Amino acid sequence: MEPVKSRQLPILFYGLSILLIIITFYQSIKLYELQALQQAVDHPDTVTVTENTPPIVIFAKALYLDHAGKSAEAIRLYSSLRNTKDLDFRARVLHNLANSYLRDGAQHWNAHGVLDYVHVSTQVELAKQYYREALRLNPEDWDARHNLEYAWRITPPPREKPKSDFQGTKPSVFSTLPGLPGGGP
Amino acid sequence: MTTNQSASCWVRFSQFSLAVLGLASGLTAMAELPPPIHSVEISSPRDFGIVMGETLSSEIRIKMEAGYQLEASSLPQPGSAVTDFLEVRKLAWDRQAQGKNSVFQINLTYQVFKGVREPELLKVPAIHLRFNRNGHVVETDAPEWGFTLSPIIPAKTPDEAVILRGDLDPPAMSRSSDWRWLGVCLAGLSALAVYAAWRLGLPPFNRRASPFVRAASGLKKLGKQPATPSNFRLGAKLLHDALNETAGYTLFSGQLEHFLVEHSEYSQLKPDLRQFFIVSDHIFFAPNNGNTPNYSLDPLENLCKKLAHTWGKQR
Numbered sequence: 330m331e332p333v334k335s336r337q338l339p340i341l342f343y344g345l346s347i348l349l350i351i352i353t354f355y356q357s358i359k360l361y362e363l364q365a366l367q368q369a370v371d372h373p374d375t376v377t378v379t380e381n382t383p384p385i386v387i388f389a390k391a392l393y394l395d396h397a398g399k400s401a402e403a404i405r406l407y408s409s410l411r412n413t414k415d416l417d418f419r420a421r422v423l424h425n426l427a428n429s430y431l432r433d434g435a436q437h438w439n440a441h442g443v444l445d446y447v448h449v450s451t452q453v454e455l456a457k458q459y460y461r462e463a464l465r466l467n468p469e470d471w472d473a474r475h476n477l478e479y480a481w482r483i484t485p486p487p488r489e490k491p492k493s494d495f496q497g498t499k500p501s502v503f504s505t506l507p508g509l510p511g512g513g514p
Numbered sequence: 515m516t517t518n519q520s521a522s523c524w525v526r527f528s529q530f531s532l533a534v535l536g537l538a539s540g541l542t543a544m545a546e547l548p549p550p551i552h553s554v555e556i557s558s559p560r561d562f563g564i565v566m567g568e569t570l571s572s573e574i575r576i577k578m579e580a581g582y583q584l585e586a587s588s589l590p591q592p593g594s595a596v597t598d599f600l601e602v603r604k605l606a607w608d609r610q611a612q613g614k615n616s617v618f619q620i621n622l623t624y625q626v627f628k629g630v631r632e633p634e635l636l637k638v639p640a641i642h643l644r645f646n647r648n649g650h651v652v653e654t655d656a657p658e659w660g661f662t663l664s665p666i667i668p669a670k671t672p673d674e675a676v677i678l679r680g681d682l683d684p685p686a687m688s689r690s691s692d693w694r695w696l697g698v699c700l701a702g703l704s705a706l707a708v709y710a711a712w713r714l715g716l717p718p719f720n721r722r723a724s725p726f727v728r729a730a731s732g733l734k735k736l737g738k739q740p741a742t743p744s745n746f747r748l749g750a751k752l753l754h755d756a757l758n759e760t761a762g763y764t765l766f767s768g769q770l771e772h773f774l775v776e777h778s779e780y781s782q783l784k785p786d787l788r789q790f791f792i793v794s795d796h797i798f799f800a801p802n803n804g805n806t807p808n809y810s811l812d813p814l815e816n817l818c819k820k821l822a823h824t825w826g827k828q829r
Contacts, residue, residue: 338713346706353699360692370684388684395681421682428681439674461627464567465601468625471666472679474567478666479676481566481629 384410388422400429420466424473427459431480438483446485456480548652550579550645552615561661566629569603572638574620574656580611581647584618588644596639599628620656626663633664725756726822733815741809743797749811750794753818760825767791779824786817 369376369386373393376386387406395403407426413419434452437445460477463470547554555575564570590602604623609616624638640658644651667676712719729752736749757765761773770791774781790813 338710342706342710346703349699349702349706353696353703356692356696356699360689360696363687363689363692367687370687385684385687392681392684418685421685425681428678432678435678460567464627465603465625468567468569468603470567472682474565475666475679477627478566478629479673479678482631482667482676483673484629 378406384413384415384418388418388425392425395425395429400433404429416466420463420470423459423463423466424470427456427463427473427480428476430459431456431476435479435483438485443485449483450485453480453484457484548654550582550647550652551654552577552579554654554656556656556659558659558661561659562664564626564661564663565666566663567625567627569623569625570638570661571604571621571623572659574618574622574641576618576620576643576654576656577612577615578618578645578652579647580614580616582616582645582652583647584609584620585644585646588642589620590622590641596624597637599626599636600638601625601627628663630663630665631669633662635660636663724822724825725759726818726825729753729756730815730818730822733811733818737811737815741811743809746809746811747797749814750790750797753790753814754794756818756821767795780821783817783820783824786820790814790817 366383366385369383370389373386373389376382376390378387378390382390387410391403391406391410394400394406404426407422407429410422411419411426413422430452434449434456437452438449441449443449457477457480460473460480463473464477467473553576556572557575558570558572560570584607586607589605589607590596592602592605595601601624602622603625604621607618607620609618611617620643622641626636628634628636637658637660641656642653643656644653646652711717732752733749736745736752739745754765757773760777761769763769765773770784770787774784774787780787
């Protein structure tokens with residue numbers, strides 16, 4: 330007798346179905362996580378940074394803190410991301426880190442000039458260092474180029490060495506060494 | 515003289531200076547070349563309008579006797595600083611044979627980190643190169659060359675008036691590829707579900723519905739057309755298909771008894787079924803034997819309805 334069409338499903342159907350279900354499940358979880366991440370990036374004020382906080386959320390939080398005037402905390406967070414392996418991301422971190430230092434340095438420079446020499450000099454040098462690192466990673470970062478040039482412009486001139494007030498002559502090194510009273514050994 | 519005019523004069527002066535400098539250094543290099551080296555040339559695609567952070571490249575071509583190897587350790591390495599404002603970013607070199615000579619081509623890319631308030635002529639220092647052939651070392655210098663570094667911030671802008679460029683936003687998270695994958699997977703699953711429904715006769719395909727109901731529906735449509743032998747054959751085939759599907763095999767008239775034993779629920783319709791097979795045999799296998807059957811599809815439709823009714827009672 331000639332059999333009529335079988336109603337059973339081929340084994341390939343089951344294999345393909347299982348594969349597609351697994352991929353769908355995986356993609357759904359991934360999208361859910363990305364959505365949660367985007368939510369945190371969009372609202373960094375609600376985020377509490379912990380050891381497990383993703384770098385991009387820390388970045389958003391640092392940016393938020395910097396704009397809120399908490400530059401010290403922002404610098405701390407940016408610094409924690411400085412060695413990230415994603416080079417594009419690292420370039421962004423270094424750019425913003427340099428901006429934080431330079432903003433602070435420029436503020437003091439414009440307010441006090443050379444009177445605040447040490448602070449301005451330190452902040453500007455750090456900014457220059459991070460701009461250079463950022464530009465090494467991404468030479469096309471024109472904003473970093475502009476800001477680095479500005480950092481060069483406001484770099485305070487090196488302070489002159491104070492003149493020695495030593496008036497005497499030094500015929501022998503021993504004559505300047507402190508010794509025991511009375512010339513004892 | 516306007517600012518633009520003075521700037522263009524400056525650029526022209528710089529270019530002229532560079533040309534003179536390049537010529538002079540080229541001549542000097544030619545005059546001092548050790549015997550196996552025939553020429554040392556250096557060129558740059560652009561040596562003006564360079565700004566802070568920009569990369570500038572140079573190409574050094576050295577033509578010399580064949581057989582010499584360039585000692586790579588004599589070349590500046592990527593990442594190293596050649597001056598306090600110039601770093602090497604890339605280095606690539608190769609050697610090509612040209613008859614009895616070899617031509618070394620060294621491509622160096624530098625990055626400049628120097629802030630200036632006005633265009634400034636800067637120097638890329640000479641590079642000391644060493645070649646070796648069987649222990650015989652030859653040394654030469656690729657001459658220094660100059661480029662003009664220009665400011666990005668206009669020269670006359672006071673420091674207080676410079677506005678810092680802003681921070682960078684977090685990198686955008688692209689989800690399009692994930693959505694695409696999810697869409698593809700869902701489409702694939704939908705296609706598999708449709709396939710399974712078709713294969714198993716699930717809604718909307720309803721192949722689980724009585725095959726006789728479907729056959730009766732087909733017969734009703736056919737019944738609206740003229741009662742011709744060809745239409746009758748189509749109608750009979752519909753009923754045959756329904757019987758075959760119910761039986762699970764192709765049911766011939768000789769197997770009717772067997773079928774009725776297997777599906778005793780249809781026993782009461784045995785005369786009608788027998789009659790159908792007689793008519794079917796006649797119309798399919800002996801259409802010209804003289805007896806002209808009634809080509810109306812009504813009897814077939816009625817039989818289908820009875821069979822469908824019995825099928826429904828069984829389930």
